[in-house]
Amino acid sequence: MIQFIDGNEALVQGALKAGCNFFAGYPITPATPILLSMMTELPARGETAIQGEDEIASIGFCIGAAMTGKKALTATSGPGLSLYSENIGLAIMGEVPLVIVDVQRLGPATGSATKDASMDIQFVRWITSGGYPAIALAPSSVEDCYLLAIHAFNYAEKYRTPVFILSSKEIGQTRMRVDLDLLTTPAIIKRESASQSQNGKVKSVSFNNSSFQPICTVGGDELSRFTGSSHDEYGNLTKSPGMIEKLNEHLNTKINPEEVALWEYSGPDLPETLIISYGIVSRSVNQALKTGSYSGVGHLILKTLWPVPETILLKYLSSADTIIIPEMNNGQYALEIERLKRHDSTLISIQQVNSELLAPERITEALKEVSHV
Amino acid sequence: MSELQTYFKPEVKSLPFCPGCGHTTNLSHLDKAMKLINADPKRTVIVTDIGCVGLSDQYFDVHAFHGLHGRSITYATGIKLANPELNVIVLMGDGGCGIGGNHIVNAARRNVGITVMVFNNFNFGMTGGEHSVTTPFGGLTATTHSGNIEAPLDIIGLAQVCGAGYAARMTTFDKELPSIMAEAMTYKGFAILDIWEFCTAYYSPRNDMDKQSMIAISETHNLPFGILTNRTDRTEYTVALKNQEAKTLKSAPDLNQRFDQLLDQKIELVLSGGAGQKIKSTAAILGQAAILSGGFASQKDDYPITVKTGYSSAEVIISPENIDYTGMTAPNAALILSIEGYNKEKSKLVAMKAGSVIFMEESLPEFETEATVIRKPFEAIAKKIDRNSVALVGLGALLAKTKWLSRESVESAIGISQKAAYLEMSLKALKAGWELESQA
Numbered sequence: 001m002i003q004f005i006d007g008n009e010a011l012v013q014g015a016l017k018a019g020c021n022f023f024a025g026y027p028i029t030p031a032t033p034i035l036l037s038m039m040t041e042l043p044a045r046g047e048t049a050i051q052g053e054d055e056i057a058s059i060g061f062c063i064g065a066a067m068t069g070k071k072a073l074t075a076t077s078g079p080g081l082s083l084y085s086e087n088i089g090l091a092i093m094g095e096v097p098l099v100i101v102d103v104q105r106l107g108p109a110t111g112s113a114t115k116d117a118s119m120d121i122q123f124v125r126w127i128t129s130g131g132y133p134a135i136a137l138a139p140s141s142v143e144d145c146y147l148l149a150i151h152a153f154n155y156a157e158k159y160r161t162p163v164f165i166l167s168s169k170e171i172g173q174t175r176m177r178v179d180l181d182l183l184t185t186p187a188i189i190k191r192e193s194a195s196q197s198q199n200g201k202v203k204s205v206s207f208n209n210s211s212f213q214p215i216c217t218v219g220g221d222e223l224s225r226f227t228g229s230s231h232d233e234y235g236n237l238t239k240s241p242g243m244i245e246k247l248n249e250h251l252n253t254k255i256n257p258e259e260v261a262l263w264e265y266s267g268p269d270l271p272e273t274l275i276i277s278y279g280i281v282s283r284s285v286n287q288a289l290k291t292g293s294y295s296g297v298g299h300l301i302l303k304t305l306w307p308v309p310e311t312i313l314l315k316y317l318s319s320a321d322t323i324i325i326p327e328m329n330n331g332q333y334a335l336e337i338e339r340l341k342r343h344d345s346t347l348i349s350i351q352q353v354n355s356e357l358l359a360p361e362r363i364t365e366a367l368k369e370v371s372h373v
Numbered sequence: 374m375s376e377l378q379t380y381f382k383p384e385v386k387s388l389p390f391c392p393g394c395g396h397t398t399n400l401s402h403l404d405k406a407m408k409l410i411n412a413d414p415k416r417t418v419i420v421t422d423i424g425c426v427g428l429s430d431q432y433f434d435v436h437a438f439h440g441l442h443g444r445s446i447t448y449a450t451g452i453k454l455a456n457p458e459l460n461v462i463v464l465m466g467d468g469g470c471g472i473g474g475n476h477i478v479n480a481a482r483r484n485v486g487i488t489v490m491v492f493n494n495f496n497f498g499m500t501g502g503e504h505s506v507t508t509p510f511g512g513l514t515a516t517t518h519s520g521n522i523e524a525p526l527d528i529i530g531l532a533q534v535c536g537a538g539y540a541a542r543m544t545t546f547d548k549e550l551p552s553i554m555a556e557a558m559t560y561k562g563f564a565i566l567d568i569w570e571f572c573t574a575y576y577s578p579r580n581d582m583d584k585q586s587m588i589a590i591s592e593t594h595n596l597p598f599g600i601l602t603n604r605t606d607r608t609e610y611t612v613a614l615k616n617q618e619a620k621t622l623k624s625a626p627d628l629n630q631r632f633d634q635l636l637d638q639k640i641e642l643v644l645s646g647g648a649g650q651k652i653k654s655t656a657a658i659l660g661q662a663a664i665l666s667g668g669f670a671s672q673k674d675d676y677p678i679t680v681k682t683g684y685s686s687a688e689v690i691i692s693p694e695n696i697d698y699t700g701m702t703a704p705n706a707a708l709i710l711s712i713e714g715y716n717k718e719k720s721k722l723v724a725m726k727a728g729s730v731i732f733m734e735e736s737l738p739e740f741e742t743e744a745t746v747i748r749k750p751f752e753a754i755a756k757k758i759d760r761n762s763v764a765l766v767g768l769g770a771l772l773a774k775t776k777w778l779s780r781e782s783v784e785s786a787i788g789i790s791q792k793a794a795y796l797e798m799s800l801k802a803l804k805a806g807w808e809l810e811s812q813a
Contacts, residue, residue, distance in 0.1 A: 002628040004660050004670060022455060043619040048454050050614075053479040057447045060440070060476075064420075064451025067438070068459075090441050114675070174699050175657070175672040177628070177664045218436050218452055219459045221415055225431070227439040237431060287698035357700035 002179045007145040007171040008033040008075075011101060013180065014149025015073050016041060019188055020099070022070035023049040024061035026080060029113040030169040031103040034075035055083035059100075063087060066096050067218045067226055069191060071153055075101035078120050079110065081127070088162055089128035090228045092251065095205050097156035097191075097215070099149070104168040106355055115355035116170040118279045121332040124164045125306050133255050136164040136306040137262065140282035142176045143183055148303060150185050151262065157189040159255050160205070160215065166305065168328075170280045170357060193217040204235035207250040261309035265316065267298025273370050274320035276313070276337060278302040281326050281358050288363035297367065308336050317341045322370045326350035328358050380407045380414065385432045390425060391498075393577075395545040395570020399492055400429055402545075403462075406554035407435075412460055420449040422465035422473070424499045426492045429464050443473025446480050449487045457611035460558055463489040468497045470528055471506035477528070481535035481563050485610040488557045489565040491528055494572035495580075502575025509590045513579045525594055528567045533602050538562030538609075540602040544587055545570035553600065561609045626789045630667035632782040639692035640777060642706040643721055645714030646764060648676065648685050652714075654790065655764035656687030661786035662778045663691035671699045675717075684717040691777065705729035706775070707744075708767045710751060712737060732771045734763075747774070754805050762802035769806025780807055 005013075012034055023038035025031070035051065042049040048065075052058030055076055062072040076084065081102050091098050102124065106117035124136045135155050137148040145167060152163040192214035204225050206213045216224040216235075225235025230244045238244060266289075267274075273296055277285045282301040289299060300316055302309060317323065323341055325334045327350065334349040341347060348366050352358045381404055390396040407417065417435040421427045423442035430437035436459075440448045449461045470477060470491060480487065496514050497503040504514040504521050507528065511520040529540045539560040543550050545568055557564035569587055571577040580586070591598060608616070642659070646652050653674050660670035671690045677683045688701045703724040708731075709715050715722075715737050722731060725744035735748035749770055755763035765787075772778050780803070787799045 001625070002664060003625050004628055004657065004664055004672070005625070022451075024451070040620045041622065043614075043617065044622050046619075048614065050454060052447075053475055056444065057450070057476055057479065060444045060447025061451035061454060063440070064438070064448035064453075065455035066451075068452050068455035070455045086441055087444065094440075170673075170699065173673065175660060175670075176696065176699075177660075177669045177671075218418055218438060219416060219456045220436075223414065223434060223436055225437045227431075227437075228441055229439060235437070237428075283697040283699070290697065357698070359700055359702070360698050 001181055002177060004175050004177055005142060006173050006175045007139060007142045007167055008103065008173060009037065010142045010178065010180065011145040011149045011165065011167065012037040012041060014146035015099065015153065017185065018071065018150045018153035019190065020071045020073045020153065021045070021047040022062065022065040022072040023074065024052050024058040024072070025074050025076065026052050026055045026058050028077045028080045030105055030173050031075040031077050031080070031101060033173070034101060034103070038073070055080040056087065059084045059087040062098055063091055063094070063096050064218070066098050067094070067215070067224070069193060069217045069220070071097070071191060073099045073101070075103065077103050077105045081120060081123065085127050089130065091162040092128055092132050093228045094226050095160035096162065097160050098162040099152045099156050099165065100162055101165045101167060103172040104166060106353065112355050114169065116168050116280060116328065116357060117353060118166070118168055118281070118328045119332070119353070120166060121305060121329060124166065132251050134164060134306050135159065135161060135255060135260055135304070136166055137303055138166040138278040138305050139171055139303070140279050140301060141171065142178045143180065144303065145171065146180050147183055147185060148262070150188070154186055154189045155260050157191060161255065166279065168280055191215065193220050203233045205233055207233055207246050209250060209254045255307055257307035257309060258311060260304055260307065261312060262303035263309055263312050264301040264303070265298065268296060270319035271298030271316055272296035272320060273298070273322045273324065273367070274316050275299045275324045275326070275363065276302065277326055278305055278333065279328070281328055284358050284360045285326065285363050288360035288367070291360065292364060292367070294367055305333065310340060313337070313340050317345070320345055322346050322348065324348045324350065324363070324366050324370070326358055326363060328352055376411055377408065377414070380404050380412070380433050380435060382432060382434050388432060389428055391574045393571055393573035394425070395494060395568070396425055396429065396492055398545045399490070399568055399570065400432065402550045403490070403554060405551035406558065409551060409555040410559055412558070416458060417460045418449070418452055418462065420445045420452070420461065420463045422463070422469035424466040424468050424497065426464050426466045443469045444476065445469060446473060446476035446487070446489060450480060450485050453485055453487050454611060457486070461487040462558065463487060465489065465491055467491060467493045467495060467505040467507040470526060474506070474526070474531070477532060477565070478535045481532045481537035481565070483610040484536060484538050484562040484607045486562055488560070490554065491565070491567050492570060493528070493567055494570050494576055496572055496576040498572045498574055502572070502579065509594060512576070514576065527596055529565065529601050532565045536607065537565055537602060538604045538607050539564035541600040542567040542569070542596060542598050544568065544584070544598070546584060562604070562607055628661060628664040630665065631785060632666040632779050634667040634693060635779060636663065636666065636668050636691060636693050636777050639690065639694070639696070640706055641701050641704040642689045642691070642708065643686065643701065643704045643718050644689060644708045644764065645684060645686040645718045646710030647713040648680060648682050649761055650685060650710055651761055651764050652685040652687050655768055656689045657790055658765070658783060658786045659689050659768060660691065661789060662782040665785055666778055666782045668693050669696050671696050673699060684713040686714060686717055706771070707731040708764070708771055709733040709737060710763050710767055730775065732767055749809060751806070754809065755802060758801050758805060759798045762798055765799055765802035766806035769803040770810040773807040773810035
């Protein structure tokens with residue numbers, strides 16, 4: 001079916017397709033339409049959506065509901081994400097499946113509320129005290145919002161962790177023609193609850209990264225223990241250095257970067273010049289490449305930003321003498337590429353933070369510069 | 374369910390709190406209260422806050438949830454919303470009432486069916502006896518060496534003015550505390566207990582606390598004991614939520630191609646006017662008409678936060694091909710309907726190149742541009758039909774002149790997106806605009 005919808009609407013459709021049955025959020029431009037839409041969609045399905053008194057309460061509701069068996073979603077923008085921070089730490093420590101949408105807007109603090117930027121890239125990576133890996137997906141189109149919402153719920157379920165969707169104002173609030181039926185969507189991972197106790201006790205989590213076990217549901221038939229403190233596999237507080245090490249090792253390594261790596265590539269197998277993009281800027285690159293004729297240029301669009309999809313990056317970086325990475329921030333992802341690229345290659349970091357979209361001409365200029373070298 | 378002897382875990386021989394700490398007594402009262410209501414452990418959740426009280430959940434054979442400081446009420450609310458059948462108990466200290474006071478306010482306002490028990494010992498016991506929001510005037514703590522100069526928070530008074538269904542202030546020494554706890558847990562709505570107790574490590578020795586001084590604090594600060602609120606006039610939140618009528622979902626229109634594609638180039642159009650001129654909906658009609666004609670479209674709206682005043686603008690791209698970049702610095706078409714829209718988009722209008730076209734309300738100011746400017750009395754024409762449909766009059770004229778889209782495709786888009794009440798008027802406005810240019 002052909003629709004004329006924006007990324008926020010597509011994201012809601014994707015979340016519902018993934019089985020989202022709980023939403024809590026607080027109004028904030030440009031993420032508010034997701035709240036409004038979920039407040040209509042979920043009650044019509046007999047499920048719950050609620051506007052919290054602030055972002056702290058909203059994510060708190062989501063964490064409680066998620067551990068009670070719900071597939072929970074929340075949506076905000078940078079200032080709200082700042083308030084989510086402490087509870088994201090709890091969600092990582094307590095291994096809570098949760099999808100967090102950040103419809104990014106420009107700047108620290110209030111910034112430019114209605115202007116596009118991709119300035120929360122490193123923020124979501126390092127958002128909690130103590131560190132630990134996060135999964136962050138970045139749509140570059142309305143279709144991606146739908147598709148990545150489904151992937152995000154799947155990853156959240158599989159790895160029992162918060163998953164970020166880094167949308168932005170331009171993607172979230174610009175309507176485009178889409179036909180979501182044409183997209184190939186992954187199978188939905190359903191929530192399973194732990195039902196079998198062993199020796200009268202059920203593990204809250206497993207520290208074995210190769211076998212993810214069902215969640216012990218709050219209010220379920222097996223008594224659950226949830227804690228944000230250092231704990232053993234039964235959720236009991238622990239001070240044992242050995243157990244604490246096991247827990248933290250588990251949290252640090254449980255996400256398999258290969259399994260969550262999403263990307264698109266167009267260009268030669270061995271590009272001489274590699275453009276790496278993500279988010280809305282990918283479309284400026286597409287436009288630039290469409291309007292000129294370039295040889296030896298490859299374009300890698302990253303849909304997964306965290307964990308860094310190193311295998312695919314290394315594959316295309318190995319042949320590239322020049323790498324161009326355009327970003328609507330001050331080069332937040334360029335440093336990740338810097339550490340992976342061949343040391344004798346040149347990295348051109350195109351940066352723009354002025355409330356306007358990064359124009360295709362800036363890519364064209366960089367490509368001209370390269371061909372002159 | 375058979376009656377349990379105790380809700381404490383069988384391996385629990387003693388609790389970890391300091392000798393004389395009220396937490397030990399309170400937890401034994403809670404155990405008794407759960408026995409009084411014959412609580413099903415599998416349907417009971419203890420959510421603890423941070424502080425010494427945060428150690429409590431792990432000693433009980435019920436569901437246990439230990440989160441962050443001050444946020445326990447939010448997790449409890451989420452749990453209750455997700456599964457209203459559960460008996461959800463929050464154990465928090467007076468510290469949590471400071472950092473998480475906002476959640477007390479809002480849980481009480483909602484009257485969500487959770488039970489909050491505040492173990493109030495007038496200071497932060499876990500971190501070394503600092504003053505809290507409930508430290509009495511003059512109270513000596515690690516951070517109020519010369520006596521507290523801040524007014525103590527009346528937790529129950531706060532909950533009451535916020536609409537809490539059940540609120541009581543007790544001391545840990547009250548014989549009836551287990552039955553009050555039981556009553557709070559079975560209350561259908563938000564219940565909060567402010568339970569005063571000793572912190573034998575810090576507050577009590579520093580302030581020579583005994584039972585008498587608790588009574589003195591109660592009297593001097595006007596913080597009475599007893600069940601202070603037990604309302605029957607409020608519906609519990611999850612019940613109220615269920616009783617609400619859900620909005621009927623609208624099915625999204627299918628925009629499969631129905632009309633011939635007339636467009637042979639990408640058009641970047643800026644549509645701008647004032648608040649109330651239906652700029653957004655007209656832009657959507659334009660985009661939908663292009664899609665119904667087998668093309669592609671994008672639409673981006675822009676308006677000030679004070680939505681009922683000032684400009685309203687939309688950038689619309691229509692193209693026979695897929696659209697990548699949605700930025701626009703020098704559009705090749707514009708439709709400008711009011712002075713607010715003109716002022717907002719003037720820099721774009723001036724930048725427009727030769728070969729591009731600007732349709733504008735004839736009364737607007739003159740300006741220099743390479744574009745072809747066509748001025749028409751849109752406002753006057755619209756006034757005869759519907760003042761607020763001026764954008765459709767303009768769109769009709771623009772499309773009649775440029776022939777980018779067929780009139781039928783726009784009429785079909787109007788049919789899809791306009792409410793029945795506006796349909797006839799909208800079609801009339803489009804027709805008036807269309808004829809204005811096709812007659813010319």
